[in-house]
Amino acid sequence: MDDIDRKLISALRHDARASLSDLAMDLGVSRTTVRGRIERLRQRGDIVGFTVVLQEETKTDPVRGLMLIGIEGRGTERIIRQLHGLKAVRAIHSTNGRWDLILELGTQTLDELDEVLGQIRRLDGVSTSETNLLLSTKKAG
Template sequence: MAIMDDVDQRLISALRHDARASLSDLAILLGVSRTTVRGRIEKLRQRGDIVGFTVVLQGDTKRDPVRGLMMIGIEGRGADRISRQLAGLTAVRAIHSTNGRWDLILEIGTDTLEELDAVLERIRRLDGIANSETNLLLATKKAG
């Protein structure tokens, strides 16, 4: 991703909030012309900073009644192998690499707490997992 200036960053933020906002509304919000907004969106798409737009349906947010974030610490250099193993688990919705205390952050979704517990136990048993911490997601205030 190329370096974005303040207008690009504010435009991305506005589109994350409402990807269907009109060029006119975005222009007013950003204090620039409609032509500038159109050009910036096109530039961001061509550069690959914006790779697409999506729709989030109400059913999508209800797909996983039990959701959690699992932070994982990995021993040694097994991150690639562990990431591949985690990607094969159907309950793992996303895998994020990160810096700081944790090496990976997983988004996990299941139908029940019992299923979540089984997934967590399976992940904890993977060779190379040094430690973990899991937090249940109680409510989503903003998605996407």
């Protein structure tokens, strides 16, 4: 992957619906070059798909937290399936070390967050947890 490929990917991340002409103009290459590079990046698996981001998904939840969960036994997959059904669960990460899962949570109020924490703690197999509120974001992915 060269500098043009990286700039193309950056431009597509900003606007995946940009026309080949606009991308070519921004990168200083021909439309044919842009088309060929996109196709090559897709065939190699560097680009695995395109997606739609809804406006509501760009809004930050007023109350956000990270919940670290310890699971007893072999119920991790079952618990992950149950967590997928909770609206406040924004992401589920498996990890190593003391905790089995790290959840990113988002709600409108502290009361809602408290309710979600209670629901998660009551799941069969959740043995321990720790939650930290996120106060501000200094850099987002």
